[in-house]
Amino acid sequence: MADPLQIARDALSDAQAWLVGGAVRDRLLGRTTKDLDLAVGGDVEAAARALGRAARAAVFPLSEAFGAWRVIGRDGGWQADLAPLAGTTIEDDLAQRDFTLNAIAEPLAGGDPIDPTGGRADLAERRLRMVSPRSFRDDPLRVMRLARFACELELEVDADTLAAAALQSQRLADVAQERVFAELRRVVAAPDPLAGLALMDDVGATAAVLPELAALRGVEQSAYHHLDVHGHTLAVLAETVALQRDPAAVFGAEPGARLAELLEQPFADELTRGTALRFGALLHDIAKPQTRGELDNGRVTFYDHDRQGAELSRAILTRLRTSERLKAHVAALARHHLRLGFLVHERPLPARRVHWYVTRCAPVEVDVSLLSVADRLATRGRKADEAIAKHLELARELIGPALAWEAGERPVPLIRGDELAAALQIRPGPRLGELLAELEAAQYAGEVATRDEAVAHARAVLAAGE
Known part of the structure; x- marks a missing residue:
């Protein structure tokens, strides 16, 4: 498969664009990624269509409200999300992100990483730190993202970040629940889900997201x-x-x-x-x-x-x-x-x-x-x-x-339901279903092996129940 990042660099060589977010973070961690996030200064649709033409890929709007577009590779093995800058500069954009490790940008045309919040140092120290105290106020879902990133990437959470998350955790109840579940499922799927669930407890997220789980405490x-x-x-x-x-x-x-x-x-x-x-x-x-x-x-x-x-x-x-x-x-x-x-x-x-x-x-x-x-x-x-x-x-x-x-390795019925009903002279209905279930059990146990034995067995069961 062709390198999607190189395709993007070639296709958008004349555009003002940066690789941002998880793609940069994962590259710095040595993790392979097939998902690209691109911040674009200019016409996002034009940039998305240019990338789509270069990759012969599907292109469609991702969010009309935010002007984001998605490009999906022909084999479905990669995708790129393109969004307009949040602000007038890339620094403005990065300042509005959730955690420092996601607030690093690489100019698509080449050049030094842009890292105004110290994300690279935090990654080196295996530390998860908010960009600013308003991170969780701007979007309470980031409380769940904190737990998810910490357990997926095995990071220690900065104390101030924990405290700020705890202040906003109860607002998770007001977030669209499908968004909450999208983060919860990744916590549960993580290599150490118990660490993620413990963090959810620490910041009060469990009480907001899964109050029934929190209610299990102290039940002897x-x-x-x-x-x-x-x-x-x-x-x-x-x-x-x-x-x-x-x-x-x-x-x-x-x-x-x-x-x-x-x-x-x-x-x-x-x-x-x-x-x-x-x-x-x-x-x-x-x-x-x-x-x-x-x-x-x-x-x-x-x-x-x-x-x-x-x-x-x-x-x-x-x-x-x-x-x-x-x-x-x-x-x-x-x-x-x-x-x-x-x-x-x-x-x-x-x-x-x-x-x-x-x-x-x-x-x-x-x-x-x-x-x-x-x-x-x-x-x-x-x-x-x-x-x-x-x-x-x-x-x-x-x-x-x-x-x-x-795997579907089950007894092949010795007789069809309509045939059994005719042989026993009974009408289709619940009793016929019960007889067919009994025949399946008898066949599984080796008690009947032929059609005639099945009819005889069913007739005996029917007579015993009358």
Whole structure:
């Protein structure tokens, strides 16, 4: 692929333009970037169209209000955003940016970097510092960007910057929630999401963005837990990150390789399936505060927190304007995250019970199996070692069938629904659906193998129910 920066330099050699923002920052950090941000002094549309012609790329307006344009390379491997100067000079423009590491410009035609706020020195010191105290007043979303940059780039936040962010954090509730989620998803996807979430706590962003998560603090659990619900949730997230990085450590080489490939798949909302699982970890116990109870003997319970957690997860992600796919996925993870643990006491599992598990948990049968392992590993109260060992043994037994079911390796029906209805002389309806589900389970368990056996089995089930 041609170098998009060189294409831009050649195409805009006569324009007054600067490479700015993340592209400069990443180049200084030695990170590859395919996204260019260009500040243009002059006709932005003309510059965008000139770059588009040179690259034979798509060109379209990005923001009519701000006069920004986007150019996307033919292979989709790079893009350039062009915007007019914010002010009359490049120095004016840089003074209005969020952090010093994003307030560095390189003249596109060549020359020394323009760095009026000391961004290069801050990068060298691995320091995240605001351009000015008004940074967060101008746009409260920068509070979330602070957490995101700090955990993505492993930076220490300047004390004054932390204090200024904290003063504006509650205004995040007034920011368009899709913008908030765009930053939150990058915090959750970062190499160390717990560091980003801790920073969100430090500046008060969690209370504004995810008040339900903040409400988990101080919710005590049973003797089988060593942490309150908030601490446990973060521990589950940490175990999920570890599983995502090396599933083979728990499941062995062959299943581990298949799991790693699955978790890297693009999912929705610019997330991988692995990052969607992290959101499941973050929200799986979100309904525990509202379901907490105590029995007469003092035992703490959270009856129905799985079902109510599914509803609350969906409500949170709806508020954050995420896709329906992510809402349904995370809600299903919350709804089913206890199922594998309940089966530990039924071992050895007959084939029918395995079928029940994968069909009941589908389409998150693989993902929720991983979540259950992370949940179990993060629970280290009374009898933890014994419970973890039994849980992992069952998880290893179920992960193969779950992967197979997810991949579409399922019994081919021995008879169609209309054929079964005719053979049994019954009308289509719920009862027919139940019979077909029973036949699938019987076939999965090896109890029927032919069409005639399927009809006979269904007839017997139907007679027994009459």
